[in-house]
Amino acid sequence: MSIRFDDRVAIVTGAGGGLGRSHALALAARGARVVVNDLGGDVRGEGGSASAAEAVADEIRAAGGEAIAHGANVTDEAQVADMVAAAVSAFGRVDILVNNAGILRDKSFTKMGMADFETVVAVHLTGSAVCTKAVWDIMRDQAYGRIVMTTSSSGLYGNFGQANYGAAKMAVVGLMNTLCLEGAKYNIRTNCLAPVAATRMTEDLLPPEAASLLDPALVTPAVLYLAGENGPDRTILSAGAGGFARAVITETDGVVFKPDAATPEAIAEHWAAIDDRDSARELKAGGEQTMKFLSKAAALQGIKIGG
Incomplete structure (x- = not known):
């Protein structure tokens, strides 16, 4: 070609x-x-x-x-x-x-x-x-x-x-x-x-x-x-x-905590999981990051989002 x-x-x-x-x-x-x-x-x-x-x-x-x-x-x-x-x-x-x-x-x-x-x-x-x-x-x-x-x-x-x-x-x-x-x-x-x-x-x-x-x-x-x-x-x-x-910008899958457990100490304790490069992927819009965290937080707390 x-x-x-x-x-x-x-x-x-x-x-x-x-x-x-x-x-x-x-x-x-x-x-x-x-x-x-x-x-x-x-x-x-x-x-x-x-x-x-x-x-x-x-x-x-x-x-x-x-x-x-x-x-x-x-x-x-x-x-x-x-x-x-x-x-x-x-x-x-x-x-x-x-x-x-x-x-x-x-x-x-x-x-x-x-x-x-x-x-x-x-x-x-x-x-x-x-x-x-x-x-x-x-x-x-x-x-x-x-x-x-x-x-x-x-x-x-x-x-x-x-x-x-x-x-x-x-x-x-x-x-x-x-x-x-x-x-x-x-x-x-x-x-x-x-x-x-x-x-x-x-x-x-x-x-x-x-x-x-x-x-x-x-x-x-x-x-x-x-x-x-x-x-x-x-x-x-x-x-x-x-x-x-x-060159590709990626983001790890990350870890989501319940509100009362979201502390800097928790981040330090779970840093290996937060920094797990094997879970990293390329996001195609800022909203993808928002939905990733929202969906994980909702599932963790048993909250249904949307219809």
């Missing part, structure tokens, strides 16, 4: 270099018309230039594809609205959004000012929400949409010096979870990519010998899969160095 994007229109944010450039080029090579977005700032999000996005759009056109460039700041609703309007004007629709734009302002939490915390969260989380909001009704009305958020192992598992980045990257998983529920009836599928690649954002974090193995092009197949017509929904796909794995 060949995954193609003929007649599809894709917006890729932060596509002036690194992972975003790789994603944009690959989508175009498989038939997509691409909006190459990049503010053109540095890794901290400072400065700006249209040249990076224009260069990638030129690459796509030189290879026979169709592309336009746009320098919208993903946190600015008016600029993003203009970018989406430009996409619709040029190509008639928007089918795919890859939220890739990001910055780093690494410091240990004790040394991190709240301005750096808020700025990083704004780009990764709010920027993803702003861009998604701008295309959501278009995708809903055409009954088709594929959205790829970019999370990170720093959010899923933690990374020293990246409290701001990790918080934002875990937050987009929560955004994905709800968008999957709201978009299902409109054929809008939302997934997350957790990439590791040698880019300007990681050049100070990775040893030189690792960089040769971490080509961004080896991550991009994950984006093509997630953004495909038959791609999944509500999936966190990790990718790097040609390897791919699925």
Whole structure:
């Protein structure tokens, strides 16, 4: 089965270099018309230039594809609205959004000012929400949409010096979870990519010998899969160095106590059962957790809930 994007229109944010450039080029090579977005700032999000996005759009056109460039700041609703309007004007629709734009302002939490915390969260989380909001009704009305958020192992598992980045990257998983529920009836599928690649954002974090193995092009197949017509929904796909794995958030079955027995001491005494990983499963909505505890508590106390 060949995954193609003929007649599809894709917006890729932060596509002036690194992972975003790789994603944009690959989508175009498989038939997509691409909006190459990049503010053109540095890794901290400072400065700006249209040249990076224009260069990638030129690459796509030189290879026979169709592309336009746009320098919208993903946190600015008016600029993003203009970018989406430009996409619709040029190509008639928007089918795919890859939220890739990001910055780093690494410091240990004790040394991190709240301005750096808020700025990083704004780009990764709010920027993803702003861009998604701008295309959501278009995708809903055409009954088709594929959205790829970019999370990170720093959010899923933690990374020293990246409290701001990790918080934002875990937050987009929560955004994905709800968008999957709201978009299902409109054929809008939302997934997350957790990439590791040698880019300007990681050049100070990775040893030189690792960089040769971490080509961004080896991550991009994950984006093509997630953004495909038959791609999944509500999936966190990790990718790097040609390897791919699925990250899953699970919850143990747990233990329910009667009200007069629900104490911290009881939790400590029954911790092995509460923490029983063999009973863990993936929940698909917050209400599943509510119903799990309600049904167990009702059965324990002989209470009938509902009809």
